[in-house]
Amino acid sequence: MSGPAALEQAREFADQLAPLGPVKVERLFGGAVLKADGRAFAFVADGMLYLRVDAETRDAFTARGSVPFSYPTRKGRVEARSYFEAPSELFDDPDLLLAWTRAAIAAAGRAAVRAPRSRRRPSPMA
Template sequence: MPQDALLDHCLELLSAVGRPRSRRMFGGQGLYVDELFIALIVFDRLYLKADDETRARFQAAGCQPFTYPKKGGSAVVLSYWTAPDEAMDSPDAMAPWARMAMAAALRARQAAPKPVRKRKVPAPDPAATAAAPAASAARRRTASARAKR
């Protein structure tokens, strides 16, 4: 199936569970449903997001993990698995698999560490900065006077 036809077909399959869209990435396509990244199309195959809770179902259905070679000969295995052949037939057949991918993506999003937001420090007021040394000197004089009493 040509790349554009496969993409259109996969978007139609995923429409059973939400509003799908695609974005080019990794030399393929990233697929989102309701702005949740749940699938990849790479090497003319659809890969759905999986995790520890869903991986066994993908394995039992005869699906394969997405892997690519790394320098040195080892392989990198990502948490995306091929969709079962029968799920590629219709949106209704894909729906349970797409829901599992969405659930895995949601769990991954919740487990990810929250980015630390840097607190903005307000710029110093030039007038207050100029007055600071005088105020500091006045405090020292007051403290010195109290100590003498």
């Protein structure tokens, strides 16, 4: 899936998530990222929607057979275990999609609390 197609698909997901409030869609490599309150909670790559997970939500994904996002490198495949493929049943049930997306947004929020942005060092030229 090309970047423009991924952006379009991400915008369609964002439209479905309108009851949750504003969702921003941005380009991400060959895909697109979805953000709420400035935090990435999902992305679209290769025609798939991936949702943010953490220790509190990961088991629900694995119980439904979802797999983490992965990509090939010269040394083999790398798994990004913070994002799992959205279970297919979410796309048949708008309420279920909203519930799982709320959980992904919460996981993104918890991750932001655990890993605060580093402070910028003052310039030695100042």
